[in-house]
Amino acid sequence: MVNINIVTTEEIKNKGKGIYFYYGFGNSHVGRCFMVYSERGISCLQFTDMLTETCLSKLQKKLSSAIFIENNNNIQLIVSKVFSLKNKHCFELWIEGTSFQIKVWQTLLQVPYGQLISYESLAQQAGYPQAVRAVASAVARNPVAYLVPCHRIVRKNGDIGNYRWGKETKKAIIKWENKNLNIDI
Incomplete structure (x- = not known):
């Protein structure tokens, strides 16, 4: 949590x-x-x-x-x-952020472990369906990697997209989450 x-x-x-x-x-x-x-x-x-x-x-x-x-x-x-x-x-x-950024980051917290959603879907869930680019910008400014799971956001076409700390890091996190998704701990 x-x-x-x-x-x-x-x-x-x-x-x-x-x-x-x-x-x-x-x-x-x-x-x-x-x-x-x-x-x-x-x-x-x-x-x-x-x-x-x-x-x-x-x-x-x-x-x-x-x-x-x-x-x-x-x-x-x-x-x-x-x-x-x-x-x-x-x-x-x-953390510090605009009210818009905080809302986007709080919405990111609702994306389930191991699941990926698009920027468009995130914008809708955050209540800003017409502000996809602004939502993407807020995702990119997330100061707390992994805990605020910006790595779970991908492009509408399924492409992994960019990641502040590199695509390879994003791929590694996604792969790790998928590998451990069904482990009963």
């Missing part, structure tokens, strides 16, 4: 004062991950690429009064839980 909590304007205005963020790298079955989290939830989960430092630097800039601590050991423990087949954990996310 995943719950989205939204960064408030008050928290941004206070520049994250009193908030401790932990960040670092962990390994998953599809590769190395970068994560940033606080007691409020996970703010960033990305597959390792050049965007990882951007994620951290954006948070550090926006929440400049917060404290950022590198902790690869804790990150590895959380990454292991995220990608566990016995994933019965509840994950809290603490």
Whole structure:
């Protein structure tokens, strides 16, 4: 289960004062991950690429009064839980986005494990049937890979489409989910 909590304007205005963020790298079955989290939830989960430092630097800039601590050991423990087949954990996310983006990301959470849907279908389910391109843009800006399952969205013709962390990563996640879909844990 995943719950989205939204960064408030008050928290941004206070520049994250009193908030401790932990960040670092962990390994998953599809590769190395970068994560940033606080007691409020996970703010960033990305597959390792050049965007990882951007994620951290954006948070550090926006929440400049917060404290950022590198902790690869804790990150590895959380990454292991995220990608566990016995994933019965509840994950809290603490992310910032427009109300439109948050609605799209919340709708993504409803896409069942191992299933794929089109951008058009996602737009309809989110209540924006005429805004397919805007929905696709919101999907592309998802800051929390895998937990907000943007990898389950494909083109209308069934083509896998693009993925922020590369098509091969997207294919690997989809293959892994399909392989483990019927495992009784």
